[in-house]
Every structure is written in structure tokens, then in C-alpha cells.
Amino acid sequence: MxxxxxxxxxxxxxxxxxxxxxxxxxxxxxxxxxxxxxxxxxxxxxxxxxxxxxxxxxxxxxxxxxxxxDPAFDPLAALREHRAVLESRIGHYRTLIRTIDRTIASLEKDEDMNDNDYYTGVAPETRDRWQREAEEFWGKDAVAAAQAKARTFNKEQVAAIQAEMEAIRADFQRLFREGADPASDAVQAVTGRHYRWVSHSWTPDAAAFRGLGRYYVENPEFRGTYNDDELPGCPEFIAAAMAVYADRSL
Amino acid sequence: MxxxxxxxxxxxxxxxxxxxxxxxxxxxxxxxxxxxxxxxxxxxxxxxxxxxxxxxxxxxxxxxxxxxxDPAFDPLAALREHRAVLESRIGHYRTLIRTIDRTIASLEKDEDMNDNDYYTGVAPETRDRWQREAEEFWGKDAVAAAQAKARTFNKEQVAAIQAEMEAIRADFQRLFREGADPASDAVQAVTGRHYRWVSHSWTPDAAAFRGLGRYYVENPEFRGTYNDDELPGCPEFIAAAMAVYADRSL
DNA sequence: ATCGGGGATCACGCAGCGTCAGGGTCAAGG
DNA sequence: CCTTGACCCTGACGCTGCGTGATCCCCGAT
Incomplete structure (x- = not known):
């Protein structure tokens, strides 16, 4: 005792x-x-x-x-279930670490960045062309407003935004490879993150968000950026998800 | 607004x-x-x-x-620190998963186990010899008491105990390879787990726990089980840790 | 005026203890 | 016998990040 x-x-x-x-x-x-x-x-x-x-x-x-x-408890099933929980937690943490690594890389690389530019790493002429295309698509005013908003961010913020976009893109591609339904909860969750990401510099309504999806499909530049060549149909998948999100959540 | x-x-x-x-x-x-x-x-x-x-x-x-x-905050350092936290959490979960896997393997293998035997997988004659040696070392009464206690476990419990012992052994070996001090917190923590493991079937006082450490050093069987041949000195390392634990915590 | 769909403020609940606060108990020494 | 000092007890709040009511106020449309 x-x-x-x-x-x-x-x-x-x-x-x-x-x-x-x-x-x-x-x-x-x-x-x-x-x-x-x-x-x-x-x-x-x-x-x-x-x-x-x-x-x-x-x-x-x-x-x-x-x-x-509980004498009738099945320890084998319980352990397996618990194991699965741990696995998913590891997966989650790994995703977080990848995102952090990208953010760190951006911060280190852009330590001497002197202007706020979302399209870091993109040639200026390409960027200008994107801007013209965007202006044709949404109008000059909308683009100018978005750029003005973007200029209010400091460099950590810009780096964070870039890293988040990378993560979102990776998630979209993964879900597409897995054959997920654009209307499924998993895809819609990522689409929500994407909407929030877009909201950094813009606050689209339902129609505008759907329009952005179409833009991804129609613009070859974005097709190239947004999906690997090994993933044909991925932009359409994302656009479909965005349309569903616009209907349901906006 | x-x-x-x-x-x-x-x-x-x-x-x-x-x-x-x-x-x-x-x-x-x-x-x-x-x-x-x-x-x-x-x-x-x-x-x-x-x-x-x-x-x-x-x-x-x-x-x-x-x-x-905090405008003076260093996001780079913060992210790196957070990254390290996540890494260690992943490491922890991986350890847990390995232990669970061993436990599951034990449970599956011993589904038809009909008697409670800590030394599953060991030939009966070897086991008997171990018992004789243990009796010489600690006395018949102590061994009989431990065996009686061991028989009160059911098979999940036995499997759990085995798996835990594997994990403890792995930790000891890792720490030994890393050149850890037997008196360090990390090693003592594992020694505590080992003490608790031993307590499954026995409740040794300080002297007895130290004695168990000596037994590990002196008994060639245990030397072989408890360390790889590539880790000479590991039993001595464990025994030293056990002596410190006995002094400090028992 | 009414009604449905917000809005607001408490405030408890969860997981697993850490950490006082305030107050008995026990064994040993003066 | 009394005093220490080491232990024991029972509350009860704190921490994390909200979920989930309960209760009541407010606003635009019919």
C-alpha cells in the first residue's frame, strides 16, 4: 500500500x-x-x-x-484506428512544414525586395501582358483597385500569400489526381481557401469568382502555371469547383 | 463595412x-x-x-x-522555430506508430496464444534456463511471485508489454549511439519507462533495480538481446542509467 | 404590426492536467 | 508535549480555441 x-x-x-x-x-x-x-x-x-x-x-x-x-473491447481495431489518426496527423504536419519551407524560402529570397509584387519570379513583360489581359477580362478599374490593395502589403505578407497559393495549388492538384468531386467537401474547403487567397487583393462576388474560374481555363498562361502538363483537365476541375463555391457560399 | x-x-x-x-x-x-x-x-x-x-x-x-x-518581429525566426516544433511532433508520432505497429503485430501473431508468456518467440528450453538463472539471482520466491503476477495479464496486455519493451530497447540503443549521458534527463526518462515496464511483473526497490542492471551486464543472453553486436557497451550504459535511476527516484 | 433572419452578450463544455490556496496529518527531534 | 517539515486532502481557476445553447434586441420586408 x-x-x-x-x-x-x-x-x-x-x-x-x-x-x-x-x-x-x-x-x-x-x-x-x-x-x-x-x-x-x-x-x-x-x-x-x-x-x-x-x-x-x-x-x-x-x-x-x-x-x-470493456472486456469485449477489440484492442486490435482500436490500435489500427488510432494508428490511422496518427498517420493523418503526420500528413497534416508535413503539409504545414512544406508550406512553411516555401514561406521561409520566399522570405529569404525577397529580403531585398523593394516593391510589392505578387508575381515575383515572373518576367516584367509577362507580368505586363497578364495585366493587359486581366484588364480586358475584368476592366481597368477592377484591376487598378486590386493593385492598389496589393500595394498595402509588406513583404512578409506578400511572401505568406505566395506560399499559401503554392499550398492551395498543390491541394487542388492532389485532389484532381485523386479524382475528387469538385462539389465534395474536401475540394470545396480548398476552394474556400482559394477564395480567401483571392480576397487578399480583391473581393469578388459570386459572378466574378466564377469568371475567375473561366479565366483559369481560357488563359494558357494560367493553364501552364496552375497545372502540370501531366494533369490535363485540372483547370476545368478547379473552375467547376469555383462555380460550385460561388453558388453555394457567395 | x-x-x-x-x-x-x-x-x-x-x-x-x-x-x-x-x-x-x-x-x-x-x-x-x-x-x-x-x-x-x-x-x-x-x-x-x-x-x-x-x-x-x-x-x-x-x-x-x-x-x-510587433513590427520588429522576425517572421523568419518564428517560422523556423515553429517548423522545428512540427518536426519534433512528427518524430513523436512516428515513434508512436512504430510502437503501435509492433503491438498490432504481436496481437495478430498471438491471436491463438493459449498461455501468458512474456518470452513468446523464445524456445521453451531457453526460457527454462532463464528461469533457473533468474532464480539463482533473485531467489525462487521472487521469481515465483513475478510469474504469478504475470499470469494475471490477458493477451492484449502481454502484447502491449512486449511492444513497449521493444520501444524502450530501441530508445536505449538510440541514446547510446548518440553518446548520451546515463544521468541525463532523456536517458533517465527512458529508464523510468523501463522501471514501469519491469513493474508489470515485479516491484523492485532501488537495490533490486540496480541488481537487474548488473544482471543485464553479466548475463550473455541479455547482452545479446539487449544490444546489437555493433553496440558494445550498451548493457553497461543501461546498467549505469538504472543505477542512477535507483539512486534518484527509488 | 408581424415575422424571419440576423445581431449581441453571457456562460458552460471539452482534455489533461498545472498550480496555487487553505487546511489537516504524521513522524521525528528538542 | 510541542514544533517542524514533509505529505495528504479538497476545491477551484487557468490554458487553447472555439462549439453550442440560452436569452434577448434589431432590422428589413410583407
């Missing part, structure tokens, strides 16, 4: 944790003295080992209680 | 989130009507884009506020 402190030291946890486990019914002391002291016996220590084992696997305490208290 | 709902829809977040950001001072409305309504202008929308961008990178809200509000 050990006291909380003894158990805590042996198990490498805190006294508070034992109190907590008692409070939530995960691990109750074997006996409680007349003074109210908690005393733990061998049985409780063994259970604690199990608890700590699963805890080290990242299983939530409620789940641990389920595993240990 | 848009209302909460309009902003929320455009940004793909909830109204509650805007309330929250207002409450914590991360994003305040540009104007507040006499009726108390929140109205957001272009400036606030731009700031919201930044916020959502960093949020998608997994940066905590307090950190985002720091980035956006």
Missing part, C-alpha cells in the same frame, strides 16, 4: 495526475484511509502501468478507460 | 470565431454601430487573411497576434 507520492515517483507522473485519474474514475485507489489518504495496492499499480502504456501511445484517457474496462 | 456573418462566410469561419478574436483582441471590428453591431472594413479583412494564413500553419493565436502586432 503506497501513498500518492510513492506511486507518482515510481511511475514518473505527478500527484495531481493521480488525483485526476481518481476524479475521472480511471484509476481509483485500492483503499482510502480514515484520514482520507489514497492508498494504492499491486492491482492499482498494474492498472496504472496499462494506463501509462496507452497514454504513451497518445490514446485519450476516455479511450484508455474503455479499453481497460 | 460588412457584418459578422458576411465576413464569416467570405472567410469560411464561424461567427463565433470572430467574436472570439474580438474578445482576445486579435481582430477588432473597424467600427461598432450604436446598436452594438460589429462592422469590418477592408483593413480588418486583410488582417483576417493574415490571421487565417498563420492559423493554417498551426501557429497559436497568441503567436499570430505577436507576429502581426
Amino acid at each position: 503506497r501513498t500518492v507520492r510513492q506511486v507518482a515517483r515510481a511511475a514518473g507522473i505527478s500527484v495531481r495526475t493521480l488525483h485526476h485519474y481518481d476524479a475521472i474514475g480511471l484509476l481509483k485507489p485500492g483503499h482510502i484511509g480514515i484520514n482520507g489518504y489514497r492508498y494504492y495496492g499491486r492491482e492499482e499499480l498494474l492498472r496504472l502501468q496499462q494506463i501509462l502504456f496507452y497514454r504513451e501511445l497518445g490514446v485519450p484517457l476516455a479511450g484508455i478507460a474503455a479499453v481497460l474496462d | 460588412r457584418t459578422v456573418r458576411q465576413v464569416a462566410r467570405a472567410a469560411g469561419i464561424s461567427v463565433r470565431t470572430l467574436h472570439h478574436y474580438d474578445a482576445i483582441g486579435l481582430l477588432k471590428p473597424g467600427h461598432i454601430g450604436i446598436n452594438g453591431y460589429r462592422y469590418y472594413g477592408r483593413e480588418e479583412l486583410l488582417r483576417l487573411q493574415q490571421i487565417l494564413f498563420y492559423r493554417e500553419l498551426g501557429v497559436p493565436l497568441a503567436g499570430i497576434a505577436a507576429v502581426l502586432d
Whole structure:
């Protein structure tokens, strides 16, 4: 029969944790003295080992209680499920890291950037041509307004915007390769990010956002940028997603 | 000037989130009507884009506020630091997944296991010899008590214990390869896990735990199991760590 | 005037404890 | 016997990032 402190030291946890486990019914002391002291016996220590084992696997305490208290519980299925959760978390973190790397690269490269330019890395004449095309498509006023707005960003902001666009593009391409439905939640979520991205320098309504989608399809420059040559149909896929988004969310 | 709902829809977040950001001072409305309504202008929308961008990178809200509000803030350093955090989280998850995989493998293999045996995969005669040696080392009573305790585990429990031991061994070997100090926090943390592992079937005091360390050094069987042949000195390293742990924590 | 669709402000809930605060208990030494 | 000092207890708030009501006010359209 050990006291909380003894158990805590042996198990490498805190006294508070034992109190907590008692409070939530995960691990109750074997006996409680007349003074109210908690005393733990061998049985409780063994259970604690199990608890700590699963805890080290990242299983939530409620789940641990389920595993240990339900004799009919299938630990194999539970572990596999938990494994899948961990895998997806890793995937998520990796995506974040990639985005961060791109952002860092942009920041390092553009440390001496002297004007705010979304199209860093694009030749000036190409950029001018894009501008003319954009003006024909949406009108001079809209383009000028967008550019004015864009000039209010500082260089970290511009770098962040670029990196985010890269990430969005990668997501679109991945979803397209996977054969996702443009109207599916996953694709629409990315489309929402894209809408937010566009909103950096522009605040399109539904019709304008659909128009942007068409622009992606029709403009060969964008076709080249927005999809690999190995992904024919990707711009159409994105345009379809944008049309759905415009209908549903704008 | 848009209302909460309009902003929320455009940004793909909830109204509650805007309330929250207002409450914590991360994003305040540009104007507040006499009726108390929140109205957001272009400036606030731009700031919201930044916020959502960093949020998608997994940066905590307090950190985002720091980035956006401190003009002297170094976004490059912040991103690198955050990147490191994410990397370590991935490493942690990978370790967990490896442990889970081992556990799953054990469970699948031992689905038809009919008796509780820690030494699954070890020939019976070897096991018997280990038992005799253990009896010589600690005495028959102690060994019998440990075995009795071991028999109270069911097969998932046994599998979990095995998997955990594999993980612990891997950690010890890694730390040894890295030239870690047996008294360092990292090594002591693993030693604590090892102590807890041992406690599955036994509850050694300081002297007994030190003795177990010596056993690992002296017993050729354990030397072979506990370290690769490429890691001479690893058992001594573990024994040293166990001695320190016994002094400090038991 | 009414009604539907917002808007607002509390305020609890969740996960897993950390961290006081305020107050008994126990074993050992003066 | 009394005093330490080390431990024990029970609240209860804090942290993260909102979700989810509950309750009440407001605005434009019919």
C-alpha cells in the first residue's frame, strides 16, 4: 500500500495526475484511509502501468478507460484506428512544414525586395501582358483597385500569400489526381481557401469568382502555371469547383 | 463595412470565431454601430487573411497576434522555430506508430496464444534456463511471485508489454549511439519507462533495480538481446542509467 | 404590426492536467 | 508535549480555441 507520492515517483507522473485519474474514475485507489489518504495496492499499480502504456501511445484517457474496462473491447481495431489518426496527423504536419519551407524560402529570397509584387519570379513583360489581359477580362478599374490593395502589403505578407497559393495549388492538384468531386467537401474547403487567397487583393462576388474560374481555363498562361502538363483537365476541375463555391457560399 | 456573418462566410469561419478574436483582441471590428453591431472594413479583412494564413500553419493565436502586432518581429525566426516544433511532433508520432505497429503485430501473431508468456518467440528450453538463472539471482520466491503476477495479464496486455519493451530497447540503443549521458534527463526518462515496464511483473526497490542492471551486464543472453553486436557497451550504459535511476527516484 | 433572419452578450463544455490556496496529518527531534 | 517539515486532502481557476445553447434586441420586408 503506497501513498500518492510513492506511486507518482515510481511511475514518473505527478500527484495531481493521480488525483485526476481518481476524479475521472480511471484509476481509483485500492483503499482510502480514515484520514482520507489514497492508498494504492499491486492491482492499482498494474492498472496504472496499462494506463501509462496507452497514454504513451497518445490514446485519450476516455479511450484508455474503455479499453481497460470493456472486456469485449477489440484492442486490435482500436490500435489500427488510432494508428490511422496518427498517420493523418503526420500528413497534416508535413503539409504545414512544406508550406512553411516555401514561406521561409520566399522570405529569404525577397529580403531585398523593394516593391510589392505578387508575381515575383515572373518576367516584367509577362507580368505586363497578364495585366493587359486581366484588364480586358475584368476592366481597368477592377484591376487598378486590386493593385492598389496589393500595394498595402509588406513583404512578409506578400511572401505568406505566395506560399499559401503554392499550398492551395498543390491541394487542388492532389485532389484532381485523386479524382475528387469538385462539389465534395474536401475540394470545396480548398476552394474556400482559394477564395480567401483571392480576397487578399480583391473581393469578388459570386459572378466574378466564377469568371475567375473561366479565366483559369481560357488563359494558357494560367493553364501552364496552375497545372502540370501531366494533369490535363485540372483547370476545368478547379473552375467547376469555383462555380460550385460561388453558388453555394457567395 | 460588412457584418459578422458576411465576413464569416467570405472567410469560411464561424461567427463565433470572430467574436472570439474580438474578445482576445486579435481582430477588432473597424467600427461598432450604436446598436452594438460589429462592422469590418477592408483593413480588418486583410488582417483576417493574415490571421487565417498563420492559423493554417498551426501557429497559436497568441503567436499570430505577436507576429502581426510587433513590427520588429522576425517572421523568419518564428517560422523556423515553429517548423522545428512540427518536426519534433512528427518524430513523436512516428515513434508512436512504430510502437503501435509492433503491438498490432504481436496481437495478430498471438491471436491463438493459449498461455501468458512474456518470452513468446523464445524456445521453451531457453526460457527454462532463464528461469533457473533468474532464480539463482533473485531467489525462487521472487521469481515465483513475478510469474504469478504475470499470469494475471490477458493477451492484449502481454502484447502491449512486449511492444513497449521493444520501444524502450530501441530508445536505449538510440541514446547510446548518440553518446548520451546515463544521468541525463532523456536517458533517465527512458529508464523510468523501463522501471514501469519491469513493474508489470515485479516491484523492485532501488537495490533490486540496480541488481537487474548488473544482471543485464553479466548475463550473455541479455547482452545479446539487449544490444546489437555493433553496440558494445550498451548493457553497461543501461546498467549505469538504472543505477542512477535507483539512486534518484527509488 | 408581424415575422424571419440576423445581431449581441453571457456562460458552460471539452482534455489533461498545472498550480496555487487553505487546511489537516504524521513522524521525528528538542 | 510541542514544533517542524514533509505529505495528504479538497476545491477551484487557468490554458487553447472555439462549439453550442440560452436569452434577448434589431432590422428589413410583407
